[in-house]
Amino acid sequence: MIEGSLWRKWVFYYIPLLLFIVVLLFPFYWMIITSVRPDGELYRPWNSVNYQPFWTNKPTWEHFTYLFEETNFGRWMINTMFIAATSTLISLFCGVLAGYALARLNFPWAGSLGTLIFITYLVPQTLLFIPLAEIIRDFKLGDTPWSLILTYPTFLIPFCTWLMMGYFKAIPKELEECARIDGASRWKAMLFIIIPVALPGILSAGIIAFTLSWNEFIYALVFLSSPDEKTVAVGVTSELIRGDVFFWGSLMAGALLGSVPVAIVYSFFVEHYVSGLTGSVKG
């Protein structure tokens, strides 16, 4: 807390905090209010007498019904869920093993290898999608979920590896040494001691990886074309913006429903997530 007089508290604490909250939460509010506002209100000009952008007196579910009846939204949700979950699992599996190896096994070049993996994470997706598209075509994976499940790990594995490497390094190596003296092989020591202790870190990596693949846009846009195969992010924007006509109500309804699973995942693991990022290992 800021100490001192009341005006200092307001200037340095409450006002910045309020601004921050408004900036962060307003888009969500806008999303919610737009998704339940009838079309008649949505397309009313700003200078008309009864223009009221921040509130509606006639909330409606029509945009949600439209979303489920006229588009493949349900299908997109399932696609996105499947793609995000599978690529997250693959990336976590590889990331945990690679991170452990880089942090604990003292092989030559471990340091440089770690840096190299980090560099691959820095290659922008906007460049990478061109060669990747070629590869996807050659393997005849285009327009299947596998085109994304196999390409998302290109940025998720480096990310998970790097995060887990840091986390494993923070775990006292005596824990593992003790387990090995206690009769565990290196593999068992990792399985029974190190991984349970690293669980907050693994969860954090998983949550972030899941969010990244859930929200991913460019690969999904390039590799998927038929309406049935699309993910939420691509489906909503490609099917609900037709030329210069924006279906604002349904667009926002889709965005709202699309952010629900991520919000659930976050709130479910929030405690582990925070301790994962701050890297606390209590002895």
Add this chain to the structure above:
Amino acid sequence: MAEVSLHKLNKFFDTTHVVKDVDLKIRDKEFMVFVGPSGCGKTTTLRMIAGLEAISSGEIRIDDTVVNEVPPMDRDIAMVFQNYALYPHMSVASNMAFGLKMRKFEKAEIDKRIARAADILGIQSLLGRKPRQLSGGQRQRVALGRAIVRDPKVFLFDEPLSNLDAKLRVQMRVELKKLHERLAVTSVYVTHDQVEAMTLGDRVVVMKDGVVQQVGEPLELYNTPANRFVAGFIGSPAMNFADVTLVESSGKVTAEAEGLKIAVPEALAARARLRAGRKATLGIRPEDLHVAGAADTAEHCFEAEVEVVEQLGSEILLDTRVGPALMVASIDPEMKVRTHDKLRLAINPARLHLFDAETEAAI
């Protein structure tokens, strides 16, 4: 039943030579303490015995088996770490059971052993708790319990008491000693605290810069240190040293420096005579100095000026200046002494030590 022997043991970290030609035989049921300043290679030696550190050259045997290439899990040892290394996600009971489960013991046997160890250490009420719910002393007990249940051939301790506060450390030290008497298992204990070394060890190994300086029973190290380093390291407060010249005149050998002229006792005289005219280091422990009385001959006395008086109740520690040298004397607590007093101090000649100025070995 286990003997541990180290033969020409060496360890390099890259180009740094941290353990140099260590030869040592740790007897069955013996409590062997490795002591030395940080970076002296004692912990590395222990870790090589544990199998956590590869051996650069030499040989380690447990009983008659060479264990150089045996992984830690197969050496049948148990180790207690400085930071306890309790598994944070497991209860106390599971922590103790882990090693037995890994070795596929029966459930009934595991429970029996945990109950016995908990009974020995007085931690029965803690078995259901997680490590983070324990105090430092309790964690230390659990770490000990985890070692005890294994019933190993050898116990290894890596500075197990250094994370405890002073009072608890003394208490745990006593308990460790009792525990060793009760279990009678060969133990190797690493510490930088010479008090722990003296009180716990059946024998003590003093190390410095990767080299074993002396191996012996605690009193042997105290009474006949092999060199100046051991003399200064063992004993508290530390031994006083003064740079002297050995002088021979009319059949007697004296150690002389500014403000100091001490006759070398008969036992040392023969060896000192050979070095007459050369530099040496005189060593005398604070407890072997006293305020001169009628019984003290002049050739064992010297003048000293008191700089600091430390009244400890059981003794007084005087920081005194003798010529250019500083000497600490432990004297009778009833004495009335003040700063800047000039005193006549006498040494106990039988307990005088001389060290070579160059090799620092005892003369």
